[in-house]
Amino acid sequence: MKELLQVRELKKTFKISAKQQKIQKTKERIKVAVNHLSFTAYQGEVFGLLGSNGAGKTTTLRMIASLISPDAGDVLVDGTSVVKNPGEVRKKIGFLTSELKLEEFFTPNYLFDFFSDLHGVEKETAEKRKRELFDKFQISKFAEVKVANLSTGMKQKVSLVVSIVHNPDIIIFDEPTNGLDVLTARVVTDFLLELKAQGKTIVVSTHIFSLIEKICDRVGIIIDGTMVVCDTLEHITEEKSLEEKFFDIYAERAGESYEK
C-alpha cells in the first residue's frame, strides 16, 4: 500500500508564559506538546489519533496541515515535505477542525465558490462537486442562507464540505463529531467511511472510543505528546476492548497521578 502520509519524529514545544505558569502551578517554562512523534498513514485507510485533552493530537494535526511548523522532524504528504513546501502540502490535504470557522456573513453557496477559487478548482468541476456535496449533506435548501442563521449541525456540515472543495486525497479531521447531535454525527461518520471507500487517506483525532472502533483501520495512542502505541485496531483490541486497553496504557504511563 502506498504511504501517503509519513510523519517523522515530529517535535513541538511551546513557551509557557508567567500567567500560564501560575494557572498550571508549574515552574517549567517550556512545554513539550509533541515529542518525536512518528506514524504512517496508507492510501485508503483511516488512521485514528487517540488521546486525552492536551495530549498533543491537535498540535500534531496542525503541523501536518502546515498551520504551525515543527521544531524538529518533518511530514511527507504524498512525498512533499511540509517543512520545505507547505504551500504544495495545502493543495493535497483537506483539514477540518472546530477551531476553523466560516465567515458568518456569507452563504454556503458563496463560501463553496470562494474556497473553490482559492484551491484553483475549475468552475464546472466546482459546480458539479457543490451539487453532489450539498445534496449529500442536505445543504441545498440552505445554500442561500447566511451561515450566521444556520444551526450548529448545519454549520459543521458546511465547514466539512468547504474543507474538501478540492477533492483532496488526504483528509485530516480534528474531532470530527465534537459537539454534533447524533444525527449529524452519523452523517459525518458515514461520509468518512464513504471517503475511505473512495481510496482517500483519512487521519482523525478523537477521544471517542466508539468512533475509532467504527471507522479506523489503525490507531495511534498519544499520551503527553508521545506516541505510546501505534498498531492496527484489530491488533490493539485482540485481548481487551479499546477503552480498557487505553486506560491500562494510560495508568502504566501516567502512574500515580492517574491513580489519584
Add this chain to the structure above:
Amino acid sequence: MKSNMMTVIRKELKRFFTDRRMVLTTLLMPGLMIYLLYSLMGQGFSSQFEGTEDFKANVQVEALPESIKMAWEQDAPFEYTELTGADEKEQALDALAKGEGEYHLVAAFPENFDAEVAEYQVSSGQPAPAVEIYYNSSNTDSQTAYGMMQGMLDSYESALANKFDVNPEGNQYDLASEEDLSAQVFSMMVPMLMMAFLFSGCMAIAPESIAGEKERGTIATLLVTPMKRSHLALGKVISLSIIAILSGLSSFLGMMLSLPKLMGGGDMINANVYGIQDYLVLLLVILSTVLVIVAVVSIVSAFAKNVKEATGWVTPIMVVSMLLGVTSMVESLCKTEPVWFLIPLYNSVQCMNGIFSLNTDMVNIAVTVASNVLYAGIGVVVLTKMFDSEKVMFSK
C-alpha cells in the same frame, strides 16, 4: 493561483458592499454628517453676526456729556436712560450684577467730561479723564453692548485728535482675490481634517477585517488553503484601501461643499478655484496615503488578539497623524525641501497643503507618492510575515 488575490479582494468588497449597515456608516454617513454639521455650524455663526448688527443695547448712563448725547441723537446705537444720583447708579449696578432688569450696561462719565477732555494735555503726564463701563460678561447681550460701547468711545476718542485717516471710505484696500481667500482657508483646514477622515475610514474597517477574522477564527480557515500569504496580505490591503478611499472621498466631498458655509465666506470662498488637475494630484496623494494608513492599521490589527485591542492600539497612531495634520497651519513647520517629503503622513499633509495653497510642487508630490507606495509595500511584506507567523496568528 494568481487570481487568489482577486478572490480575496472580491470577497472583502462583497462583505462590505452587501452589508447595508457598513455602507451607511462608513460611506454615506461621514460625508452627509460633515456636510450637515458644517452647514449648520456656519449658519449658526452667521446668524450670530447678523444678530449683532440688528442688536440695540439698553444702557444707563451717568453724567452723559452733551457731545455724545448729540452724536447718539443723530444715529443712536443705544437706547439709553440717564441716571440721576448715586442711589440710582447703585441700584443699576446691583441689577446688572444679578442679571436682572432690561439694561445691558452702565456707563459712568466724569462730571464735565467735555471740558476735562478739551483741557487735557497728553504731555502733562496727568491721568486722562476716565469713563467707567460696567457690564456682566456672563450675559451675551451685556458683553455685546460692552463691545459696542467701547468701540464707539474709541472712535470718538480718535475723532477728537483726528490727525490722519487710515483707509478712508470709497476704496478697495483688501487686495485678496477669491482664489487667495479660498486657498488660505482650504490649505489650513483640509489637510488636518483629511488625515482624520482617512484614518477614521481605515479604522472603521481594517481592525474588523483582520483582528476580527483572527478573533472569530475565520482567518485560520484561509491559512489552510494553498493561497500564498502575500496574496492574502495584498488582497486585504488593496480591498481595504478601496473602501477607505471611498470613505475618505465621501468625507472630502461633504467637507468641500460645506467648508465655505462654515467659514462664513459666502461667495468669496469656494472650491471652484481648484482645477481638475489639482483634484487629480490630490487623488494621487490621497491614494498613496491610504495605502500607508491601511498597511499600518492592518499590521497593528494582525498583532492584536481582537478588534477591541486593535482599535485601542490604532487610536494613538490616529492622534499622531492628526497632530501631523496641524503642521499645515504652522508656517515654520511647512518644509519644502524634498527630503522632508520622505516622512510618511507628514509628506501627505504638506502635499495637500501645497495643492490647496495653489502651490503644487510636482517633485515633492512624486517623492511623496513614491515613498508612500514603498512604505505600503514594506507594510505588505511585514503583514505577509505576520500571516505566516503562528505566534502572531494563533496567540491567545
